[in-house]
Amino acid sequence: MNKIADYIQTAKLESDKPFCAFLYDLDHLRAHVQARVDSMPANTRYFYAIKANSELPILRALAPIVHGFEVASIGEVRKVRSVSQDTPIIFGGPGKSDEELIGALEHNVSLIHVESMHELRRLNELCAKRDTVMPILLRVNLRGPLPTATLAMGGRPTQFGIDEMQIAEAIQLAKSLPHVKLEGFHLHSLSNNLNAAEHVKLVKYYIERIKGWAAEHDLELSYLNAGGGIGVNYADLEDQFDWDLFVGGLQPMLEANLPENMTVLFECGRYNTASCGYYAVEVLDIKENHGKTYAIIRGGTQHFRLPVSWQHNHPFVVVPSERWEYGFERKGVEDQQLTVVGQLCTPKDVLASDVTVPNLRIGDVILFLYAGAYGWSISHHDFLSHPHPDHIYLGGDDHV
Template sequence: MTSIHEYIQQAKLDDDKAFCAFLYDMRALTRHVQHRVSSLPEKCRMFYAIKANSDTPILQALSSIVHGFEVASIGEIRKVRAISADIPILFGGPGKTDEEIHEAIEQKISLLHVESLHELRRASYIAKQKGAILPILLRVNLHSPLPEATLAMGGRPTQFGIDERNIGEAIKLAVALEGVRLEGFHLHSLSNNLDAFQHAQLVKNYCQKVKEWVEEFNLTISYLNAGGGIGVNYQQLDQQFNWELFIDQLKPVLASHQLGDIDIIFECGRYLTAGCGYYAAEVLDIKQNHGKNYVIIKGGTHHFRLPVSWQHSHPFEIIHMDQWNNPFARIELTDSEITIAGQLCTPKDVLAKDCRVARVRIGDIVLFRYTGAYGWAISHHDFLSHPHPDHFYIGTLDETAAGLKKELIAFNE
C-alpha cells in the first residue's frame, strides 16, 4: 500500500494548487477495529459512535465489523440507514424531539437511550400512538467516583441522564408504562479515559450497580451499555490506551458478576477512528511577529477544530516538498520554535503552539496525525467561506475484512 507521505507527494505533483486534505488509511482502520471487536470477551458487543466520524466510506468499512452504530440525531440515523437497512442502531442524546422519536421507530432502531422521566413519558406516548413497543435503556448519571478523563458526562451535574437518586422512580415508571420495554441501563459517564485499569474498574462499578437494581426491582433485562470513553493520547502518541490490559482486567470483572443473559455494550467513537486519519496542509507563509515564528497553512480550525476546542498543540510532522518554481527566495526555518496558524481572521485559528521543528519551508506540507475522529465532523466548515479540503480514503477492505460479516444481534426478536 502506498504510504501517506507518498500519496501526498504524488497528489501534489499531479496538481500544483496549494494542498489541503483529510486522508484516511482504511486498511489501518479495519485492522484496528477488527482486533478490538474480536478480542472482546463473550457477551460483549462493540458499537461505533458515529459522531466521531460519520463519513460514508468510514461507515461502510465498519458496518461489516462492528455489531452496530450509536447515533445522536435523526440525521445520523438516516446516514446509517443509507448504508444498511438492518444494522442495529442505538439512539441517544439529551434533547430528542417528538419528530425524531417518531422517525426512529419507523427506522427500526434497536434501543432508545432515555435521558429523563419526561422523555420516558413522551417515548411511551409516541410508541403507543404508532402501535409499537419501543425497547429502551435508562441513561443514569451516577454519583459514584469516576476516573479522571478529558470530559465528564456523569458523576457531577451535567445535562446527561437521570440522576441516580431518581433511578427507582424511573424504573417503576418504565415498567408501568405501555409502549416501552425496559431492556437495561446506559451508564456512559466520561470521555477520553487513558487508564486501562481504571476503565475496567469503571465497568466493574457499572456491573455492580446494575445487579443491585435488577435484584431490588426484580427486573429481567438484556443490556448494560457501558458507553465509550476510551481515549486517545494526543500528546504522547506512543503511549496509547492499553487495550490488552483492559481486556485482561475486564474478563475477571465479568466472570465475578455473573450477569447471565445481560450483554455488555461498548459504544466507542474516537478510539476506533482517530488513528486512521491525517490532516495535511501546505505552508503558505512563514513570518515573525513580536519575536515568534508563525507558519501559516492552507486551511485551519475551520477544517480541524479539535486543537482549539481542547486547547492543545496537535501532533504533527513536516513533509518536505522539494519543488519550488517561484522566481524569488524560499523562506525556511531550521531548529526553531513555530506556531502553526490557519487562514482565518481570528487569533484563535491555531493548531499547534511553540513547537520545535528541525526544518520547515514555504511549500512544505504539515501533516497532523490522529485526526480521524472529531476533525472535519465538528468543524465550522463555512466560516469565511474558504474552500473545503479534499478527502481521500486510501486503500479498501482486504479480503479478510471484506469476508468478515458480524452476526447482527437480534435486538427485536
C-alpha cells in the first residue's frame, strides 16, 4: 500500500483538481493470482470471472496466469478476445440471447453453461444451422442443504440454473440433441464464502451429486464447474479466506472422490482482484448536521457502489496531504466519529457510516481498500454527470 500512498501524495502536489481515482497494483494482482494457480491440485483449472473487474489492463495482467476466463455476456466475450484470441472462455449467466449464443460459437467459447431447457433447445438449433456441436455444462440449482454465504444462487428459488428436481428431464433432453455435447455440470451455488473447510465440503457435495447423476443416466463426464464463491472479508481485512487450508483439504478430498478423467473448474472473481484495487477520493468538506459529522468526498457511490449495495462500512485509511492554498484555517477532526458521503443528491450516497478516524482534514485523501472488485464495474457512472475518476494501473503500461 505504500506505493499507492506515495503516488497519491505526489499527484496531489502536481495537480490543482481534487484527487479522485481507482488505483490498481498489478504486481500484487499477478503475485496473488499466480500463487493460487500454482497451489491448485493437478486435476483442477482456475478461471477468472471477469464480472468482478473486466478492465482490459486487469485482463492483460491475468491472461498469462489463469487457465482461462469466465464470462456472462457477449460483451465480456469480446473483451476477452481483444486480449487473447485463444485463451479458453466459459460462458454462463441466465437469459442468453440468440446473438450471444451465436457469438459464443463465432468466438470459439470452450463451454457454455446452459441455464434452462429452452436455452438448450435454442442452442442446439443454432448449432445445427452451422453444422457444429457445442460442448455444454448444465447449470443446476441444487436443493441443498448448502453452506451460508453473503449471496445465494442455489438452494432456494433464484433465476439461476435448472431446478434439481428437473435434472433427469434436462439430462435426457441434452442426450437426445445431436448438436450439443453434455460434458458435465455447473453447480455454482453461493458467493462470498469465508469458510475454507466448508468450501472443501461443498465441492465434495457437488462431486457426490454429479456422480449419482452419471450413474443413473450412464454419463461420461469431463467437467465439474464448482463456481467461484470464495469470499473477501471487508469487515476484518486481517481475517481472510484461508487459502492454504482450502487447497490442503481439497487435494486429498479430490483424490478420494473425484472420478478419473474429470477436471474441476473454479471461476473466482472477487477473490482475485479485490485486494489489488483502491478507490482514492479527496475530502471536499467536513460539516456537522443534526449532531453528526460528515466528510464529503470528491466522488461517491456513482463510482463505488459496493458499500451501499452490500450495506457495509467499507474499510479505508487516510492519506494526509499538506497542500492547502486557502487563506483561512483548514478544518479537521481528531478521534471523532463521522460518516463518509459522496456528492450525490441522495441520502443513500454513503460509503462508511459512524466510523471513528484518528485524524482527517479537508484536502486529505480517503483511500478505500479492497476496491478492486465490483467497484467501478457495477456503479451508475453518469448519475448527476459528475466527472469520472481516473484509472491508474501501477506495474503496467496503462493509465487512463
